[in-house]
Amino acid sequence: xxxxxxxxxxxxxxxxxxxxxxxxxxxxxxxxxxxxxxxxxxxxxxxxxxxxxxxxxxxxxxxxxxxxxxxxxxxxxxxxxxxxxxxxxxxxxxxxxxxxxxxxxxxxxxxxxxxxxxxxxxxxxxxxxxxxxxxxxxxxxxxxxxxxxxxxxxxxxxxxxxxxxxxxxxxxxxxxxxxxxxxxxxxxxxxxxxxxxxxxxxxxxxxxxxxxxxxxxxxxxxxxxxxxxxxxxxxxxxxxxxxxxxxxxxxxxxxxxxxxxxxxxxxxxxxxxxxxxxxxx
Amino acid sequence: xxxxxxxxxxxxxxxxxxxxxxxxxxxxxxxxxxxxxxxxxxxxxxxxxxxxxxxxxxxxxxxxxxxxxxxxxxxxxxxxxxxxxxxxxxxxxxxxxxxxxxxxxxxxxxxxxxxxxxxxxxxxxxxxxxxxxxxxxxxxxxxxxxxxxxxxxxxxxxxxxxxxxxxxxxxxxxxxxxxxxxxxxxxxxxxxxxxxxxxxxxxxxxxxxxxxxxxxxxxxxxxxxxxxxxxxxxxxxxxxxxxxxxxxxxxxxxxxxxxxxxxxxxxxxxxxxxxxxxxxxxxxxxxxxxxxxxxxxxxxxxxxxxxxxxxxxxxxxxxxxxxxxxxxxxxxxxxxxxxxxxxxxxxxxxxxxxxxxxxxxxxxxxxxxxxxxxxxxxxxxxxxxxxxxxxxxxxxxxxxxxxxxxxxxxxxxxxxxxxxxxxxxxxxxxxxxxxxxxxxxxxxxxxxxxxxxxxxxxxxxxxxxxxxxxxxxxxxxxxxxxxxxxxxxxxxxxxxxxxxxxxxxxxxxxxxxxxxxxxxxxxxxxxxxxxxxxxxxxxxxxxxxxxxxxxxxxxxxxxxxxxxxxxxxxxxxxxxxxxxxxxxxxxxxxxxxxxxxxxxxxxxxx
Numbered sequence: 073x074x075x076x077x078x079x080x081x082x083x084x085x086x087x088x089x090x091x092x093x094x095x096x097x098x099x100x101x102x103x104x105x106x107x108x109x110x111x112x113x114x115x116x117x118x119x120x121x122x123x124x125x126x127x128x129x130x131x132x133x134x135x136x137x138x139x140x141x142x143x144x145x146x147x148x149x150x151x152x153x154x155x156x157x158x159x160x161x162x163x164x165x166x167x168x169x170x171x172x173x174x175x176x177x178x179x180x181x182x183x184x185x186x187x188x189x190x191x192x193x194x195x196x197x198x199x200x201x202x203x204x205x206x207x208x209x210x211x212x213x214x215x216x217x218x219x220x221x222x223x224x225x226x227x228x229x230x231x232x233x234x235x236x237x238x239x240x241x242x243x244x245x246x247x248x249x250x251x252x253x254x255x256x257x258x259x260x261x262x263x264x265x266x267x268x269x270x271x272x273x274x275x276x277x278x279x280x281x282x283x284x285x286x287x288x289x290x291x292x293x294x295x296x297x298x299x300x301x302x303x304x305x306x307x308x309x310x311x312x313x314x315x316x317x318x319x320x321x322x323x324x325x326x327x328x329x330x331x332x333x334x335x336x337x338x339x340x341x342x343x344x345x346x347x348x349x350x351x352x353x
Numbered sequence: 354x355x356x357x358x359x360x361x362x363x364x365x366x367x368x369x370x371x372x373x374x375x376x377x378x379x380x381x382x383x384x385x386x387x388x389x390x391x392x393x394x395x396x397x398x399x400x401x402x403x404x405x406x407x408x409x410x411x412x413x414x415x416x417x418x419x420x421x422x423x424x425x426x427x428x429x430x431x432x433x434x435x436x437x438x439x440x441x442x443x444x445x446x447x448x449x450x451x452x453x454x455x456x457x458x459x460x461x462x463x464x465x466x467x468x469x470x471x472x473x474x475x476x477x478x479x480x481x482x483x484x485x486x487x488x489x490x491x492x493x494x495x496x497x498x499x500x501x502x503x504x505x506x507x508x509x510x511x512x513x514x515x516x517x518x519x520x521x522x523x524x525x526x527x528x529x530x531x532x533x534x535x536x537x538x539x540x541x542x543x544x545x546x547x548x549x550x551x552x553x554x555x556x557x558x559x560x561x562x563x564x565x566x567x568x569x570x571x572x573x574x575x576x577x578x579x580x581x582x583x584x585x586x587x588x589x590x591x592x593x594x595x596x597x598x599x600x601x602x603x604x605x606x607x608x609x610x611x612x613x614x615x616x617x618x619x620x621x622x623x624x625x626x627x628x629x630x631x632x633x634x635x636x637x638x639x640x641x642x643x644x645x646x647x648x649x650x651x652x653x654x655x656x657x658x659x660x661x662x663x664x665x666x667x668x669x670x671x672x673x674x675x676x677x678x679x680x681x682x683x684x685x686x687x688x689x690x691x692x693x694x695x696x697x698x699x700x701x702x703x704x705x706x707x708x709x710x711x712x713x714x715x716x717x718x719x720x721x722x723x724x725x726x727x728x729x730x731x732x733x734x735x736x737x738x739x740x741x742x743x744x745x746x747x748x749x750x751x752x753x754x755x756x757x758x759x760x761x762x763x764x765x766x767x768x769x770x771x772x773x774x775x776x777x778x779x780x781x782x783x784x785x786x787x788x789x790x791x792x793x794x795x796x797x798x799x800x801x802x803x804x805x806x807x808x809x810x811x812x813x814x815x816x817x818x819x820x821x822x823x824x825x826x827x828x829x830x831x832x833x834x835x836x837x838x839x840x841x842x843x844x845x846x847x848x849x850x851x852x853x854x855x856x857x858x859x860x861x862x863x864x865x866x867x868x869x870x871x872x873x874x875x876x877x878x879x880x881x882x883x884x885x886x887x888x889x890x891x892x893x894x895x896x897x898x899x900x901x902x903x904x905x906x907x908x909x910x911x912x913x914x915x916x917x918x919x920x921x922x923x924x925x926x927x928x929x930x931x932x933x934x935x936x937x938x939x940x941x942x943x944x945x946x947x948x949x950x951x952x953x954x955x956x957x958x959x
Contacts, residue, residue, distance in 0.1 A: 150636060185635040217810035218810050262851040308887060
């Protein structure tokens with residue numbers, strides 16, 4: 073199994089074009105900088121504002137499916153950071169919604185870190201929704217982080233969060249299921265068995281629906297208790313971590329330290345010296 | 354009268370010249386005289402002015418101490434001859450010594466002033482200005498002109514290096530090349546911070562900033578770094594070296610620019626520069642991603658310049674911390690802090706010693722944060738130093754909500770300078786006025802808030818962990834009773850604890866810095882079986898190797914001591930020992946006791 077980061081660094085769905093944008097492979101060209109004398113400029117595609125469309129389309133594709141590509145989305149935020157005129161609050165919100173459920177990666181924080189302060193929107197007719205939505209998302213993210221899943225659902229389904237639900241998360245295909253995946257991840261690591269009732273409160277599903285959900289994962293249910301299959305995180309075993317040091321290394325370092333004691337011959341003398349050292353240490 | 358006089362002149366001229374000509378000349382001369390007078394007057398003004406200026410310049414020039422002049426000439430010659438050893442001496446010691454002596458509180462002489470000393474050599478003057486402005490930034494308060502001009506000078510330098518017809522033949526010591534890149538980024542950061550404080554700008558500064566031609570834009574800085582990287586093909590170089598290609602093959606891969614140490618090192622340092630710039634802009638992923646090809650180990654080229662080595666580890670460690678990969682961050686800090694400890698004895702004289710020490714102190718603080726969030730026993734030595742320095746904060750950080758201010762304090766102290774990518778709207782007076790009325794959170798505060806959110810999510814972890822340590826199995830109801838919380842709430846906290854004890858971390862074999870696998874970072878492990886918590890603890894067995902190495906070293910000293918000491922007289926010790934034994938029976942016990950203490954020490958070490 074490849075490490076968990078490999079698909080984070082480069083998800084399998086990412087196309088070559090996007091890969092080029094994200095990893096910044098670009099033709100170097102001679103360009104002029106705004107107002108400043110010419111500097112030889114590797115005009116990297118990653119920083120080229122005209123590529124924003126490609127990345128935004130890719131994000132749209134992500135919201136329409138269960139794909140997710142954090143690094144590509146960070147590239148969008150980077151372009152917004154450098155070119156405030158490109159800024160599109162809907163795109164930002166969708167990126168954050170996608171990042172909300174990307175445990176165990178801290179994508180949400182990473183995205184928020186790139187949201188520079190914006191100059192207060194000049195267009196008063198159409199207020200920027202981000203300032204009101206962002207704190208809500210942060211709140212929800214905090215609850216997920218704290219594994220307070222029932223509280224998450226209560227808050228998410230509250231009247232206050234209606235705008236978020238009806239205008240944003242509704243667009244994001246299977247948002248609720250992706251939250252449930254976060255739950256599955258947390259439960260899988262901590263439990264060997266869990267009551268269906270408790271699990272349902274985490275899933276915000278009826279008990280029968282929860283049972284159906286976990287059976288799809290291959291988990292079995294016995295008398296109202298879900299049995300979580302063994303995995304590296306819910307197997308506990310007391311272990312003694314032993315130091316393993318390859319013999320040659322110890323020997324060579326011994327020999328280096330003690331150049332004038334022949335290693336084969338006077339071992340007894342060496343032992344004596346070490347014993348003496350132990351006494352006087 | 355006129356006629357007569359003309360006649361008189363004419364008469365005189367008549368001797369050898371044509372009359373008409375003389376007339377003409379005279380007429381012109383007459384007109385010209387007034388003109389000439391005017392001219393002469395203005396000429397005099399100008400010349401006096403020039404003279405005065407020249408005099409002042411001469412005076413200023415004369416005021417330059419001879420030793421400084423000699424230094425500059427010498428320095429220039431060293432650069433002319435590409436004599437790296439001499440350049441290093443001038444750069445690392447000469448410049449700093451003279452700064453201490455003559456320019457501790459004032460600028461060095463302006464480049465124009467010393468130009469005659471160096472044959473007006475444009476390249477040397479650019480390099481001189483580089484030092485001149487660096488001195489202004491570090492010792493004095495740079496004004497608007499300094500900020501703009503230092504930018505122009507950097508651009509000139511990079512233009513010269515990158516846009517000359519072919520690679521330039523200049524050679525500079527690696528330390529200086531690192532400093533050029535480092536200082537370029539520092540000045541960018543300094544400018545960005547200064548620029549973002551819109552409230553305290555003078556009229557003149559506002560006009561200049563509103564003028565559009567923005568120096569030090571993030572784009573231009575990144576451009577320089579990326580250009581240096583591309584021109585030198587340093588990524589290709591690193592890959593080729595890692596693939597074990599021959600010198601010839603490498604030469605083919607990197608081309609004419611990349612073959613020269615100047616370009617290769619500038620390219621290399623630019624990668625590290627990107628790490629820093631991206632970190633300052635809050636893009637921690639990209640920061641580590643740009644380091645993709647650089648190997649962080651003791652053999653890598655970055656170790657050749659200590660300041661660069663230390664700075665790189667600081668930014669890598671910090672970025673890991675912001676990616677919430679605390680184990681990786683801890684490991685990064687431990688590596689470099691140990692190195693600094695070991696280097697201490699050699700580096701006290703270096704002019705960068707202070708800077709390195711400051712960075713080290715900040716890394717101890719960051720280590721304290723990481724260790725509070727994800728305790729590890731990676732290095733007891735570093736941990737002890739941290740406890741010595743930040744003992745109070747370390748204690749507080751394990752106390753839940755109460756510890757938040759301690760996290761904030763350490764983070765604020767130890768984080769890098771963050772910058773905003775964009776300036777306040779200086780070009781638009783109305784927007785600027787509106788901007789000034791809003792309250793603004795500076796970037797460091799935003800990142801702090803962001804970080805503390807994660808800390809808050811893990812607040813219950815230390816308490817819960819210390820409770821679990823006492824049991825091998827325990828009902829959830831009982832545990833909730835101990836903690837005085839709701840049972841469901843507590844079960845959720847247990848899941849947090851579980852997540853906190855797993856993290857993404859490098860196992861050692863990964864290539865890029867972003868790669869890693871899930872690792873367990875705590876000895877305590879537990880699992881919930883419906884309503885029962887089962888707990889186990891992993892213990893680390895005795896560690897023999899370190900003990901043996903230490904004692905072998907000790908043995909060597911003892912052995913050497915024995916060999917070098919004169920032979921004792923054989924009878925005397927035999928006599929004294931039995932005498933002591935009956936008299937003081939306790940005395941005979943200590944050797945045995947010492948022995949157990951020494952072995953007991955091993956147990957605690959394990």
